[in-house]
Amino acid sequence: MSTTAQPRGTARALLTANAAIIYAFFYLPILVLVFFSFSNSRNVGRWGGFTLHWYGDFANNHPLQNALKISLKVALISTVISVILGTMAALALERAKFRSQRIFDALLYLPIIIPDVTMAVMLLIFFSQFFNALDVMFGIQMTKGIGTIVISHVAFNISFVSVVVRARLAGMDEGLEEAALDLYASRWKSFRYVTLPLIAPGVAGGGLLALTMSLDDVVITQFVSGPGSTTLPVYVFGLIRKGVTPLINSVSVVILAASILLVALSLIVQRASGGRDGGAVDSFVDVSQ
Amino acid sequence: MTASLTPPAPDVQPERPDDAHTSVATIAFERAAEKAASRRGFVMALPAYAYLIMFFIVPLVIVVVYSFATRNRFGGTDLSGWNLEAYRKLSNPIVRSILVRSVWLALITTVVCLVAAYPFAYFLATRKPAIRNILLVFVMIPFWSNFLVRTYAWRVLLGSGGPVSRLTDSLGMGETRLLFTPSAVLIGLVYGYLPFMILPLYAAIERIDMGLVEAARDLYASSWQSFRRVLLPLSMPGVIAGSILTFVPSLGAFVTPEILGGAKTTLLGSYIVTQFLTARNWPFGAALSTVLMVVMLGFTIIYFRKGGRTL
Numbered sequence: 158m159s160t161t162a163q164p165r166g167t168a169r170a171l172l173t174a175n176a177a178i179i180y181a182f183f184y185l186p187i188l189v190l191v192f193f194s195f196s197n198s199r200n201v202g203r204w205g206g207f208t209l210h211w212y213g214d215f216a217n218n219h220p221l222q223n224a225l226k227i228s229l230k231v232a233l234i235s236t237v238i239s240v241i242l243g244t245m246a247a248l249a250l251e252r253a254k255f256r257s258q259r260i261f262d263a264l265l266y267l268p269i270i271i272p273d274v275t276m277a278v279m280l281l282i283f284f285s286q287f288f289n290a291l292d293v294m295f296g297i298q299m300t301k302g303i304g305t306i307v308i309s310h311v312a313f314n315i316s317f318v319s320v321v322v323r324a325r326l327a328g329m330d331e332g333l334e335e336a337a338l339d340l341y342a343s344r345w346k347s348f349r350y351v352t353l354p355l356i357a358p359g360v361a362g363g364g365l366l367a368l369t370m371s372l373d374d375v376v377i378t379q380f381v382s383g384p385g386s387t388t389l390p391v392y393v394f395g396l397i398r399k400g401v402t403p404l405i406n407s408v409s410v411v412i413l414a415a416s417i418l419l420v421a422l423s424l425i426v427q428r429a430s431g432g433r434d435g436g437a438v439d440s441f442v443d444v445s446q
Numbered sequence: 447m448t449a450s451l452t453p454p455a456p457d458v459q460p461e462r463p464d465d466a467h468t469s470v471a472t473i474a475f476e477r478a479a480e481k482a483a484s485r486r487g488f489v490m491a492l493p494a495y496a497y498l499i500m501f502f503i504v505p506l507v508i509v510v511v512y513s514f515a516t517r518n519r520f521g522g523t524d525l526s527g528w529n530l531e532a533y534r535k536l537s538n539p540i541v542r543s544i545l546v547r548s549v550w551l552a553l554i555t556t557v558v559c560l561v562a563a564y565p566f567a568y569f570l571a572t573r574k575p576a577i578r579n580i581l582l583v584f585v586m587i588p589f590w591s592n593f594l595v596r597t598y599a600w601r602v603l604l605g606s607g608g609p610v611s612r613l614t615d616s617l618g619m620g621e622t623r624l625l626f627t628p629s630a631v632l633i634g635l636v637y638g639y640l641p642f643m644i645l646p647l648y649a650a651i652e653r654i655d656m657g658l659v660e661a662a663r664d665l666y667a668s669s670w671q672s673f674r675r676v677l678l679p680l681s682m683p684g685v686i687a688g689s690i691l692t693f694v695p696s697l698g699a700f701v702t703p704e705i706l707g708g709a710k711t712t713l714l715g716s717y718i719v720t721q722f723l724t725a726r727n728w729p730f731g732a733a734l735s736t737v738l739m740v741v742m743l744g745f746t747i748i749y750f751r752k753g754g755r756t757l
Contacts, residue, residue: 168669172569176581179566179644182637183588186599189609193602202608246494253487254480261491264498270691271742272698274715275509278735281722282512283505312501315494344486366590373592376700380722390594397598397705406602409595416591424583 187413194406201401211407221408224392231303231378231388232371235310240364242311243318244356250319251326252334252352268313269320277380280309284381301383309381310371317370318363325359325427358427365423369416506739512732523728532733541717548714551628552696555635559643559692560685562636567647567684568677572656582648589641597634597705604630604706626708634702639695643688650684651677683749690745698738714738 194212198205215221249255250262268276284305291297333355337347353360375390382391389412396405513532516524535541570581588596603610604625611621624630654677662672678685700715707713712720714734721731 172565175562175565176569179562179640180584182640183584186603186637187588187596190595190599190602200607201602202605242494242497245490249487249491249494253483253490255484255488255491258487258491261495264503265494266746268498268502270694270746272695272715272738274698274700274718275735275738275742278718278722278731279505279509280501282508282728282732283501286508308501312498315497319494369590373594375594376719390592393598394594394701394704397594397601401598401601401605405598409592409598412592413595416595417587420587420590421583424586 190406190413191410194403194410196403196406199403201403201406211403212411214404215407215411218404220387221389221392224387224389227303227386228372228389231306231310232368235307235314235371236364236367238307239311239314239318239367240360243315243363243367244322244360246315247319247322247326247359248352251323252331265316265319268316273374273376276309276313277377280305280312280377281380301381302386305381305383306378306386306388309377310374313374313377314367314370317366318360321363321366321427322356322359325356325362329355362423362427365419365426369419369423372412372419373416509732509739510736512729513736515729515732517727517729532729535730536733536737544712544714544717547628547711548697551632551635551713552693552699554632555639555696556643556689556693558632558636559640560689563640563643563647563688564685567644567651570644570648571651571654585641585644585648589645593638594701594705597638597702600630600634600637601625601705604633625706626711628707628711630706631699631703631711631713634706635696635699638699638702639692642691642695646687646691647681647684650681650687654680686749690749694742694745697741 193201193204195207195209196204197208197210246261246265250258250265284301288299288301291299334347334351337351338344342350373390374388375394378388379391379394382388387395389408393405393408393412396402511525512523514528514530516527516529516531518524536545570578570585573581602608604622605611606621606623606625608625610624614620614622624633658680659672659676662676663669667675698715698718699713700719703711703713703716707716718731718734718738721727721734725731
């Protein structure tokens with residue numbers, strides 16, 4: 158890229174200032190939250206000396222710990238399922254041709270852009286209808302719980318995994334798989350020993366992204382969870398609605414740290430594989446398109 | 447083809463001989479191979495395909511069906527008598543004011559995000575690759591980190607006697623009372639969805655050949671003209687994608703108005719949730735969700751028509 162298209166003088170200064178303001182806007186609120194989570198004051202927005210008291214409260218709070226366990230369980234199960242289905246979907250779209258491919262592509266795109274509330278409503282009505290029908294037809298009683306949460310999370314995570322894996326596949330040389338086949342590798346062997354190792358970073362990155370999405374979701378989970386299956390974000394959301402307390406500050410910081418760690422890990426994993434420069438970042442940019 | 451003792455040169459493709467005698471058989475063979483490949487592709491797509499039909503398309507259809515159903519006296523839903531009652535309720539003044547307020551707030555959010563994000567995306571796209579990737583990662587982090595917690599941070603910041611209030615007080619502007627006002631919701635929405643505007647804009651601008659902008663400048667276009675006539679039209683797919691990704695979730699926002707808004711700032715998202723969790727009027731809630739879905743689909747079609755992404 159040439160440098161002459163770069164703005165000079167005032168325009169350049171304004172662009173830099175705008176960027177600085179945007180980064181400050183992104184990170185100052187987070188830093189303020191971290192700061193006050195160590196404050197020894199009942200008022201969430203006041204400094205009252207350093208303390209780790211609120212983090213201790215989090216560690217000893219049974220409902221919160223229980224919600225955390227449910228969140229982790231749901232996230233792990235739903236991630237494993239969506240990684241398998243999402244990777245297969247990505248392979249089908251990038252490496253094969255079939256008749257309803259365009260429809261499938263569009264279908265995969267929908268869960269990413271649909272508003273949370275709409276998807277939550279859809280799944281709530283669906284499960285209530287479905288359980289009703291089971292009861293009437295077979296006398297099977299089922300209720301909402303961890304199972305319904307997992308099903309719902311997989312429904313949106315397949316799409317995210319497939320986008321990340323597709324980005325990886327698109328940047329990969331198809332000739333390598335063909336070479337393996339020419340050398341009498343079976344389809345499975347060419348997949349196992351050529352394709353899979355090459356897309357592994359994309360699969361891992363997609364998986365970490367799915368884990369993050371599952372651990373973050375509030376709206377959909379709230380609609381499809383039953384008594385005794387409250388996840389951490391749903392529980393925290395309930396606490397915030399009742400009123401802010403320093404305990405919420407500390408829980409928030411822990412959640413935030415965990416999600417930042419997962420995103421960073423996902424970027425590093427995709428990067429470490431020596432893909433094209435900025436490939437990892439590109440795959441995330443692709444998700445946003 | 448004559449048998450040869452020497453191995454074929456690498457550029458010879460034995461499956462595609464030009465020989466007319468074998469071509470019919472070859473075409474038939476290739477067709478069969480293509481069919482097998484197509485079947486393999488479909489089989490591979492099948493699990494995700496079936497899953498999304500079962501847990502996405504079927505629920506979507508059920509919501510639309512529900513929106514034509516009747517709410518019975520016990521808060522249940524009768525699927526017999528079909529009617530448009532739920533849609534008629536949309537013209538009720540209270541409902542209409544909620545719809546107007548939601549659309550208005552979502553529009554302002556989108557415009558604010560666009561104005562802030564465009565120069566920023568341009569700034570990112572014109573950095574050296576090494577610096578650009580680091581800068582991008584710092585946009586990525588808020589993009590993917592917990593939305594609930596990021597919104598909660600503003601509750602702490604804007605609370606009465608909180609940091610923002612004390613800051614404006616010490617600057618002699620008096621204490622601000624932003625929390626539970628529409629302004630607080632606007633701040634929360636911009637904060638939440640700004641990365642959704644930045645990333646598609648960045649992706650679109652980064653792809654533009656900056657030589658074109660340069661050429662316009664060389665041909666004596668002013669900076670405004672080169673922006674208006676060259677950069678902006680070329681980055682339009684990014685502008686549209688970013689606007690949809692900001693507008694649609696803002697319109698259906700639930701968490702942000704719930705945490706930062708007050709009782710007087712009910713928005714579409716919260717109103718839909720109320721229909722299901724407290725008012726127990728499922729057909730009406732389903733009708734509102736259907737409206738939201740139609741808006742989303744409408745925008746998506748516009749986006750694809752404009753050639754935003756190859757589908």
